[in-house]
Amino acid sequence: MATHKEIARAKVNLTLRVLGKREDGFHALETRMAPVSVADELLITPADAYELVCDVEGVPLDETNLVTMAVRIFQRETGKDCAYRVELVKRIPHGAGLGGGSSDAAAMLRALNTLEGTNLPHTALADMAAEIGSDVAFFVFDSVCDCVGRGELVTPVQWDYKVDALLLKPSFGVSTPHAYQGWQQSQEIKGIDYAPQKFEWGEFFNDLERPVYEKHRFLPELKMWLLEQPEVAGALMSGSGSTMIAILQGDAEALKQRALKEMDPTMWVEKVVIG
Numbered sequence: 001m002a003t004h005k006e007i008a009r010a011k012v013n014l015t016l017r018v019l020g021k022r023e024d025g026f027h028a029l030e031t032r033m034a035p036v037s038v039a040d041e042l043l044i045t046p047a048d049a050y051e052l053v054c055d056v057e058g059v060p061l062d063e064t065n066l067v068t069m070a071v072r073i074f075q076r077e078t079g080k081d082c083a084y085r086v087e088l089v090k091r092i093p094h095g096a097g098l099g100g101g102s103s104d105a106a107a108m109l110r111a112l113n114t115l116e117g118t119n120l121p122h123t124a125l126a127d128m129a130a131e132i133g134s135d136v137a138f139f140v141f142d143s144v145c146d147c148v149g150r151g152e153l154v155t156p157v158q159w160d161y162k163v164d165a166l167l168l169k170p171s172f173g174v175s176t177p178h179a180y181q182g183w184q185q186s187q188e189i190k191g192i193d194y195a196p197q198k199f200e201w202g203e204f205f206n207d208l209e210r211p212v213y214e215k216h217r218f219l220p221e222l223k224m225w226l227l228e229q230p231e232v233a234g235a236l237m238s239g240s241g242s243t244m245i246a247i248l249q250g251d252a253e254a255l256k257q258r259a260l261k262e263m264d265p266t267m268w269v270e271k272v273v274i275g
């Protein structure tokens with residue numbers, strides 16, 4: 001059988017409201033998430049036993065990899081062998097708030113559902129996904145969704161837009177648990193704009209900016225710098241960071257070159273389409 005290719009798109013959070021801490025330690029959320037055009041790839045070939053390889057260093061290749069977790073849950077729930085060699089081609093940076101690992105896991109569930117001929121509905125895959133992580137169910141649908149609960153209760157929404165954006169990620173990442181832990185005690189930094197931004201496609205805000213900006217002062221500086229640039233219609237941190245989303249109203253390349261020169265030459269910068 002030929003190699004099966006599954007695309008795992010990254011996400012951004014267009015809105016993220018933290019409602020409070022739950023008894024199980026997770027935080028209750030309301031978030032609208034949207035896929036973006038930057039993506040990892042899973043190249044899947046039949047083999048004697050399951051095996052995972054990756055083209056970049058630093059991604060765990062043991063049972064903690066979210067792709068492997070997806071395989072184990074699928075095997076348990078369906079009784080299938082899932083003997084494949086999976087080549088993971090990483091293009092989504094990690095610790096970025098772009099959900100790379102979560103998207104890889106959901107892509108693996110979608111691929112197994114096709115390759116093993118199980119034809120499970122998205123809702124059944126989303127139940128498996130929720131065991132892996134709060135964000136994973138969203139990636140099963142691979143479309144704009146409103147997510148509640150701890151993020152795992154997902155409803156696809158009609159969203160007929162294609163929005164050009166520039167993603168900018170400094171070389172440091174942000175730990176998701178740390179972002180949530182700091183939420184309750186955190187304060188706004190004077191002079192930084194946290195207010196919801198309004199677009200024809202909806203609102204744009206993120207309650208995790210407050211705790212993350214307190215710890216990583218470069219991020220609010222980057223946001224405010226972006227908001228002053230003529231090419232930028234809006235700017236917001238994605239998820240728990242450290243990626244900043246700049247909504248474009250002008251030339252992406254000119255903005256990218258200026259950001260690298262004036263803010264940080266080591267940033268990962270990528271032009272994407274949201275939606």
Ligand SMILES: C[C@@](CO)(OP(=O)(O)O)[C@H](O)COP(=O)(O)OP(=O)(O)OC[C@H]1O[C@@H](n2ccc(N)nc2=O)[C@H](O)[C@@H]1O
Pocket residue numbers: 013025026027028029031096097098099100102132133134135136149150151176177180238239240241
């Ligand atoms: C913040 C968000 C926004 O979309 O994404 P990222 O920015 O990390 O990509 C998500 O809520 C991240 O989802 P995900 O990365 O799947 O989180 P999980 O593995 O389930 O949880 C990691 C840890 O984050 C905290 N956590 C996560 C989700 C949630 N609703 N409340 C929490 O408090 C918990 O401390 C948990 O142990």
Ligand SMILES: Nc1ncnc2c1ncn2[C@@H]1O[C@H](COP(=O)(O)OP(=O)(O)O)[C@@H](O)[C@H]1O
Pocket residue numbers: 058059060064065066067093094095096097098099100101102104105176241
């Ligand atoms: N398939 C995977 N790709 C990337 N990271 C993974 C994967 N599986 C597990 N991880 C671990 O998850 C961590 C968070 O990665 P990721 O989900 O891509 O970022 P984020 O939580 O910021 O969206 C990584 O540092 C890595 O140790």
